[in-house]
Amino acid sequence: MTVDLQHHGDRDATPGLVDLAVNVRLNSPPPWLAEVIRGTVTDLGRYPEPTAATRAIAERHGVPVEAVLPTAGGAEAFTLVARALAPRAAVVVHPQFTEPEAALRAAGHRPERHLLSPDTGFRFEAEPFESAHGRTDLVMVGNPTNPTGVLHPADQLQSLRRPGRTLVVDEAFMDAVPGEPESLIGQSLPDLSDLKGLLVLRSLTKTWGLAGLRAGYVVGDPDLVATLRSAQPPWSVSAPAVAAMVATATPAAVAEAAAAALEFDSWRSDLERSLAEVDLPKQHASRAPFLLIDTSPIGPGSLRGALADRGLAVRRGETFPGLGPTWVRVAVRHPAVSRRLAEALADVKEGYRAA
Ligand SMILES: Cc1ncc(COP(=O)(O)O)c(C=O)c1O
Secondary structure (H helix, E strand, O other): OOOOOOOOHHHOOOOOOEEOOOOOOOOOOOHHHHHHHHOOHHHOOOOOOOHHHHHHHHHHHOOOHHHEEEEOHHHHHHHHHHHHOOOOOEEEEEOOOOHHHHHHHHOOOOOEEEEOOHHHOOOOOHHHHHHHHOOOOEEEEEOOOOOOOOOOOHHHHHOOOOOOOEEEEEOOOHHHOOOOOOOOOOOOOOOHHHHOOEEEEEEOHHHHOOOOOOOEEEEEOHHHHHHHHHHOOOOOOOHHHHHHHHHHOOHHHHHHHHHHHHHHHHHHHHHHHHHHOOOOOOOOOOOOOEEEEEOOOOOOOOOHHHHHHOOEEOEEOOOOOOOOOOEEEEEOOOHHHHHHHHHHHHHHHHHHHHO
């Protein structure tokens, strides 16, 4: 079955409905960050210069500047990977955010899919992967993965690395996991060989409410980073994005993100409890600010329409390879919103029973 790889949660967020479809934490950046961005306006007559952002990100992750490339969001990084590297046999681990595969296809590649199963909690394990795709030279995987929320163990991902293969890990949601365990750039990296064949992608979009700014970065193998840099259009990262990257790489900003991540952890537990009350017990472990739910115990097909009738927008599952219409992804929100979702699901369920 072909799926629409270009479908994203914002298209499911119908105006007027409570938005559980989009995973951005804030509707706008926090006031201190908005102030930093506004402060760049007077300098907009000049072309942007990314050096300050490169330095700040390098310092935040304890890597040399040659290992860092600021990008216009994670999305630009996917496109650079797809256009600048020349994989013979790319593999995308699904279900995951669909842009990595879309970017590879747009660049003329025909990636294979490695599908993780709900039966094993959507967990990635290196062994079945190698048996199926041992000859691949480019692997793209999300951690934690959108839409499943599963945080794969770093050692499983590390074990995929080998000469002649590039491992691309999309860590767009890693700063929403308290302490960032399992990040491949989380630990100190004593020498550059630790980055050989590795590219880790990060995004400022989700945690900082900056989808419209376009800000993200790559940390990884300096040779690969140089290849991506040579394919990047000039001035791709704007001056406001550079300022946001510098401001969010400070220890204070990292601590603020960590505090928000802790709050989301507790809200997610609350959402899980609310769902269990309507016979949707925890189906697999999510460490992300969203949950993927199989709603088939409540009713057949997609419940999106029924939930929209009750004022709630959720993200459809069927445009993720490996999932179908009974799956929906819901953003973790304040517990009051989670209770409203559970009540709406209970009501939908009652409707099916009465019919
Ligand atoms: C898992 C994941 N990675 C990357 C991105 C791209 O983020 P951006 O291009 O805004 O940095 C998204 C956006 O939805 C995402 O969900």
